Amino acid sequence: xxxxxxxxxxxxxxxxxxxxxxxxxxxxxxxxxxxxxxxxxxxxxxxxxxxxxxxxxxxxxxxxxxxxxxxxxxxxxxxxxxxxxxxxxxxxxxxxxxxxxxxxxxxxxxxxxxxxxxxxxxxxxxxxxxxxxxxxxxxxxxxxxxxxxxxxxxxxxxxxxxxxxxxxxxxxxxxxxxxxxxxxxxxxxxxxxxxxxxxxxxxxxxxxxxxxxxxxxxxxxxxxxx
Numbered sequence: 072x073x074x075x076x077x078x079x080x081x082x083x084x085x086x087x088x089x090x091x092x093x094x095x096x097x098x099x100x101x102x103x104x105x106x107x108x109x110x111x112x113x114x115x116x117x118x119x120x121x122x123x124x125x126x127x128x129x130x131x132x133x134x135x136x137x138x139x140x141x142x143x144x145x146x147x148x149x150x151x152x153x154x155x156x157x158x159x160x161x162x163x164x165x166x167x168x169x170x171x172x173x174x175x176x177x178x179x180x181x182x183x184x185x186x187x188x189x190x191x192x193x194x195x196x197x198x199x200x201x202x203x204x205x206x207x208x209x210x211x212x213x214x215x216x217x218x219x220x221x222x223x224x225x226x227x228x229x230x231x232x233x234x235x236x237x238x239x240x241x242x243x244x245x246x247x248x249x250x251x252x253x254x255x256x257x258x259x260x261x262x263x264x265x266x267x268x269x270x271x272x273x274x275x276x277x278x279x280x281x282x283x284x285x286x287x288x289x290x291x292x293x294x295x296x297x
Contacts, residue, residue, distance in 0.1 A: 082106060082198065084109050086133075087137060090134075097194070100192075101194075116137045123155075128159065129202065130162060130182075133149075162182060164185050164187060165185075173216060182207070184207075185197050185209035185212065225289045228289055228291055232270050232273060236273070240267065240271075244286030249263050
C-alpha cells in the first residue's frame with residue numbers, strides 16, 4: 072500500500088464539507104503531514120467549484136452530500152466535478168450507509184471512498200492511494216458492501232431453492248453429513264442426498280468445495296455472519 076510520506080513534492084488538497092467541525096478535523100490531520108498542503112476549503116458545491124477553478128490542486132477530499140444549487144443532489148455535484156476536473160483525484164468522505172448509494176458513488180469513478188465512521192488516520196492512506204491511482208475503499212464501506220452483497224445472494228438462494236432443499240443445503244453447509252441431516256429432519260438418507268444434489272444443480276455448484284465457498288459468501292450456513 073502506498074504511504075503518503077513517500078511523496079517529496081507537496082500534494083495540494085482541497086477539503087470540502089458542509090460541517091465546520093469536519094473541515095477543522097481534516098485540516099488538523101492533513102496539515103500534520105509535511106507533504107500535504109491544503110490550498111482551499113469549501114462548505115458548498117458552489118464554493119468547491121469556485122476554488123477548484125481558481126487553485127492549482129492535485130486532489131479533493133469531499134463529502135458525498137455537498138449542498139448544491141437548484142435541487143442538485145450530492146451525486147450530481149460529484150458527477151459534475153468528475154466531468155470538469157477529470158484528471159484530479161477524488162477522495163470521498165461520507166456518512167452514507169446505504170450500499171446501493173455507495174455503489175453509485177463508486178461507479179462515478181472516485182479514487183477512494185471512506186466512511187466518516189472509519190478511523191481518521193486512514194484518510195492519509197486514502198489520499199496516498201488516490202494520488203498513486205490505486206482505488207481505495209475504507210473498512211466500513213467494504214463491510215457495508217459485503218453485507219449487502221451477501222443479503223442479495225442469500226435472497227436469490229431463497230428464491231431458487233425449495234424450502235426443503237434450502238433446509239438440507241443449510242445444514243450441509245454447516246458441517247452436518249447426509250446421514251446426520253436425515254436423522255435430524257426425519258427423512259431418508261436417499262431423500263436428503265437427492266435434495267442436496269438438486270440444490271447444488273440449481274445453484275450451478277459442481278462439488279462440496281464450491282458448496283462450502285458459496286454458502287460462506289452468501290452467509291446461509293448456520294452461524295454464518297449476516
